[in-house]
Amino acid sequence: MSRKNYFQMLLTSALWGSSFLLMKYALNELDPFQIAFYRIFIGMTFINILKIEKIKISKKDHGLISLVGFLWMSLPFYLFAESEQTITSSLAGLVNGSTPIFISLFAVLFFKQKISNKKKIYLTTGFAGIYILSFGFKAADVYLSKGLLLALLASISYGFAANFVQPLISTYGALVTLRMALRYASVFSFILFIVNSEFLMPTPGGSLIYMLILGIGGSGIAFLSFYSLIDDVGAIFGSITVYIIPIFSVIFGYIFLQETTTISQISGVSLIISSAYLFTKTVD
DSSP states (O other): OOHHHHHHHHHHHHHHHHHHHHHHHHTTTSOHHHHHHHHHHHHHHHHHHSOOOOOOOOHHHHHHHHHHHIIIIIHHHHHHHHHTTTSOHHHHHHHHTTHHHHHHHHHHHTSOOOOOHHHHHHHHHHHHHHHHHHHOSOOSSOOOOHHHHHHHHHHHHHHHHHHHHHHHHHHHOHHHHHHHHHHHHHHHHHHHHHHHSOOOOOOTTTTHHHHHIIIIIIIIIHHHHHHHHHHHHOHHHHTHHHHHHHHHHHHHHHHHHOOOOOHHHHHHHHHHHHHHHHHHHOOO
């Protein structure tokens, strides 16, 4: 990978890692449906300012891009914001670290990726890490909180959608794919917004600055950087970006909110990340 690719990786990880902190701040004024919609709408507006060549997209791929818009943007953005009403931003970011395991699982279950016995072991240890992250080291009194469950569902949604992204980027390029996905995501999030919430705008003295950073940074620049990285180096190396996100989320949560994490949470996400990394590096 080039220096540019390493910079893209760190920039994307930092922007996405900070999004959990920014959502926590925005929740002081907005509800999760509002946060998801404004974040996507601002990101879409930013990306649509950029000039790109018009490319004809097939009906089938329009359907796939709309699915990416819903499962990689509208749904998880809402779920993570909702989860942070009851869990810390650091924990939400740590749970996001399980995404690569779900990417690998769905690739095997639904996208006919054949794997070796060694890869099956890494998938198993990855899910062991998810268990430790969720429940700790104790087998008794297992209880999955609502916030943790919502964050896991968001990561599952990311994991499924990710399997559609690289073929679309290879066909249409990063910018076209992102622009169309954000357009569809804006429609889905707006529907969820008007059905489930009241009309409330971010205010300059409240959540506006957080939503601008989330929209332009997290939903615009970060996605564009990530899609471009995948286009340059492929999904396997690009996925390393996801492994770094929990580190930034914990650092930002500790610095700005004085959040703490437990040994079991750090151990769980470490096991998840190492298992996912070994899975992607192992040759069948």
